[in-house]
Amino acid sequence: MGIDVRTRGRGQGAVSAQAQAARDSASGSGTVEAGRSGPASKAISNKPSIPEFDADESLAELRTLAASAGANVVGEILQRRDRPDPATLIGKGKLEEIEGAAASVNADLLLFDHDLTASQQRNIEKIVKLRVIDRTQLILDIFARHARTREGQLQVELAQLQYMLPRLAGRGVEMSQLGGGIGTRGPGETQLETDRRKIYRRVRHVETQLENVRRIRAQQRQRRESAPVAVVALVGYTNAGKSTLFNALTKAAVLSSPRMFATLDPTIRSITLPSKRKILLSDTVGFIRSLPHTLVSAFRATLEEVQRASLILHVSDASSRLSAEQDAQVEIVLKELEAEKKPRLRVMNKVDLLDVEVAAALVNDALLDAKTVYVSAAEGTGLDKLLAHIDSMIDEDRISRVRLRIPQSEGKTLALLEAQARIYSRKYKDGAVELEVEAPDSVVRKVREWIAKMPL
Secondary structure (H helix, E strand, O other), rough: OEEEEEOOOOOOOOOHHHHHHHHOOOOOOEEEEOOOOOEEEEOOOOOOOOOOOOOHHHHHHHHHHHHOOOEEEOOOOEEEEEEOOOOOOOOOHHHHHHHHHHHOOOOOOOEEEOOOOHHHHHHHHHHHHHHHOOHHHHHHHHHHOOOOOOOHHHHHHHHHHHHHHOOOOOOHHHHHOOOOOOOOOOOOOHHHHHHHHHHHHHHHHHHHHHHHHHHHHHHHHHHHOOOOOOEEEEEOOOOOHHHHHHHHHOOOOOOOOOOOOOOOOOOEEEOOOOOEEEEEEEEEEOOOOOOHHHHHHOOHHHHHHHHHHEEEEEEEEOOOOOOHHHHHHHHHHHOOOOOOOOOOOEEEEEEEEEEEHHHHHHHHOOOOOOOEEEOOOOOOEEHHHHHHHHHOOOOOOOEEEEEEEEEEOOOOOOHHHHHHEEEEEEEEEEEEEEEEEEEHHHHHHHHHHHHHOEEE
């Protein structure tokens, strides 16, 4: 079941990311969908922003999320309202209609593409007599499925516990702990209080373990920062092709899948730039509109790589009509991470899915913009230009041009220059090799004893 909340002033112009985020929380949609063992039916929401997700596009995104969670969608309903119902979001009458539709297809799960309050969730479940999942809980379930490392599992568990706390409901006095003996009978500690205490205890335990993760990451980062190696972080909307681009640049084998949030655990690999400098490329979790705040908080240990990066590669889906809207959602998360002012290079991916003439026009326009590159990670198009742009924007380990006179017996040093420097000239004279090279400062320091005094 989806809900499209009509708002005044729609279509009057673009809104800011903050206003857009505020409007997101005022409109919602729901969906009836299937669990793992049976079918279900569902729907989706409309996004009151410009550019905006219309009902069909919002439905397609929710459908993709549902498929990533293993659900089988069997029905979709979209309702238009002037305002959300405070008690049930979509109204009791519509819920009774959904109850009948779900029964006709044996649905066992009702999915809302909207964050529900604890009371709304309980009220809806009483009417439809089905388990109800909102958008945040669906995303948490997908994260829980795809987390592989211990760090990722801890971060997902923390987000789930934080989500669960306000939704605990006690079962009344009958669940209280009763004392024994005369004068001790009566309500004791309720089951609700017991559950909350257990969850708080588990939250503290998980947070302690995550602090250890942050401490270990900080130590690893200090070791990396002791050497002049820049870190470049990939960020972008989920399913924009970040992992495919990461694999194309690093020759790694990170899982790349059309399913949303296919990869959660951070991966770092080194790549060599055209100047022979080495950098570390970090692949991070994809963002999505209305990304649950609990996830951003829980994954802060992972997303610290974005905060510490020397350069952020913002990957966008060039084939999507909603790429501008998706970029706005990424900006919201980057601002929450306090990384919005980091140096940025925009990478428009999936140009292979565009019409040839459109792609050519975009590439020509990009020649005028030094901070935009058009690539196809799947076909390897434009990767050389991307590496050249990264090379020009990295300040760490600057490039120097020097003349060297190295004895031919220094084979190890000559091999180092072959591997990590760009050689412009080479002459053999009197048992030595005279070279003019362009190399990173870290390499120049290793060969400084053979730097010739003659000017360039």
